Amino acid sequence: MSECGEVTSEAARRHLPQWWEPLLSRIDGAGASDFTRLPTPERASRESAVLVLLGEEGPDSGPDVLVLQRAHTLRNHAGQPAFPGGACDPGDVDMAATALREAAEEVGLDPTSVEVVAHLPTLWIPVSDFLVTPVLAWWRSPHPVRPMDPAEVARVERLPLSELADPANRLRIRHPSGWIGPAFRVREMLVWGFTAGILSTLLEMGGWSVPWSIDRVEGLPGSGSAPVR
Template sequence: MNSTPGWLTALAESARTMPVPRRMRPPETGGRESAVLVLFGEGETGPDLLLIQRNEGLRRHSGQPAFPGGRIEPTDASPEAAALREAAEETGAEPDGIDVVGRLPELYLPFSDFRVIPVLGWWRRPSDVRPVDIGEVAAVSRVPVADLADPGNRVQVRYGGDGAWGPGFRVDGMLVWGFTGAVVDALLGLGGWELPWHREGLTDVFEATPHGLRPVG
């Protein structure tokens, strides 16, 4: 049996109380309750993460890479159940091969008014994955943590005119940014995977717009 590794148990404990950026703190009331599955597995080069690429033309987060997930439905027993259900519906990942190991603090996406609970999982028995909900999902990838940590894959994203910046990652033909990029960035630090990289003079800089990203400069 592929039991949960110690590094993930330690990561789950650290992530449970990780600081939440001010712009991602949930309001006292309101917001659509949702959950995503942050699923770690063991790949050929070490730990990896399951990511999806959303289809173009969706009303929210069109074309963006993301963790599998969505709204918590009244029939879901818990955020964990919702995250596992959504992952199965979107990617075909079999819930009985996944162990839930913890949660991150609830986060808020102001643009879409979602309150999101990231659920940490261990892929004890990996299953084949693919775009199952083809109306929403264009591609499914298992992305090595080593690729996400590689300084050469780092980009920066500017948000609006408030001077806020966020992390991005160019991996497997995708540009991971926004909510997903922020969670990945936090997990790299907590897991001890982050490598030194130069923010100053970085040429890969993008600006977030209502229609996605545009290069700056």
């Protein structure tokens, strides 16, 4: 279980675009409390990992992040945007291996096109009793990706961080349980929950966030489905 941000070596960092540096400086040594108010238990029902994959279309385009939208027919998390990822398999050597394997299975990501940069602190998702380790990575050689199984993944998007940081696209969502957390309405998707929490923190740590109205609070549409047309 990752207790703090574990960042790649200084030599490897020199090959990353300049916009990485503020983020790496902040996450180096960051703890779970920087991402969530929930304490992380020592054990849970399952361990898992997600891939927070940052890339850029071109040198002047600015960074983006890869997300998928789950199929609307799924029993759990139907229609919800998320990072690629899932539960650890016995053959996975570490959390990065889990995240990359899941991304290959879900969106056809070539693991050799990715450079793992850091393991973020392990976080607890109470509703599923999962311990989740976000794996931060640089998409060194981007290539086309797509849903590998439409029954599980409806679409795949590269969301520019500039669009996520746009105050017009930011809000907070109130869950029927009473929980209120950050959210993004972008490209006909409502990104909320665990994924939005990670993105919101990374925007702050990387210096991309700009002031936005936290008074914009909306109820979760429908029964938890995420698309907003």
